[in-house]
Amino acid sequence: MYNKLQYISQGETIDDQLRNIHLALDAGCNWVQMRFKNQMPKDVYTLAEAVKPLCEEYHANFIVNDDLHLAKQISADGVHLGLTDTKIDEARAILGSTKIIGGTANTFEDIQNHVENGCNYIGLGPFRFTATKEKLSPILGLSGYYDILQKLKKNKIDIPVYAIGGITLRDVSPLMETGIFGIAISGIITESDEKEKLIQQLKEKLYANIII
């Protein structure tokens, strides 16, 4: 089963990114998506080469944002692709069947397409406005998630859906009630001075209804 909490990395430099990722892993994150936008390819590669063994040390999944070829080159666990990135079926043909491919969605139809093309999980958003990403799709709010998740159920489409975009601790329980599988977060984890406590609290809410 996939982790229900994804940390999406932040930082303007390689050092900032590495520090933020290391702190998130130390605090209990088991899934890292390395998101290092608008950088020189050699710097993104350098960061990825450092993040890979770090994630291995912490037994965390390592997903590369956007760059399918980098994900393949460094043998990451997978790649996350947006609506304007490489198509999911092309990525599957290149990465093979064992790697994780995530896809961004804003509508039921986006999810339907991704599932048909062999996607493993969906990042559905944005939940609310966030300054972390530019050019956001229309905001979904709780009712948007509820409607899309109901439609997925009705159409017997079963894929882990992660909510994303401006999520805070108090949003987690109501979001989980809409039927999502988990959440993907940048800002509140990067900015927290009490990361271990925050991640514990997030996990308690995410796994509240799971009987082990």
Ligand SMILES: Cc1ncc(COP(=O)(O)OP(=O)(O)O)c(N)n1
């Ligand atoms: C889990 C998850 N969901 C959505 C996104 C957004 O991807 P994308 O639309 O390609 O935007 P960028 O992150 O590339 O700016 C994501 N990264 N992760």
Ligand SMILES: Cc1nc(C(=O)O)sc1CCOP(=O)(O)O
């Ligand atoms: C990377 C990303 N993608 C989004 C989408 O809606 O597709 S929102 C987002 C930013 C998530 O970071 P934060 O938790 O700081 O809001």
Ligand SMILES: [Mg+2]
């Ligand atoms: Mg992208």
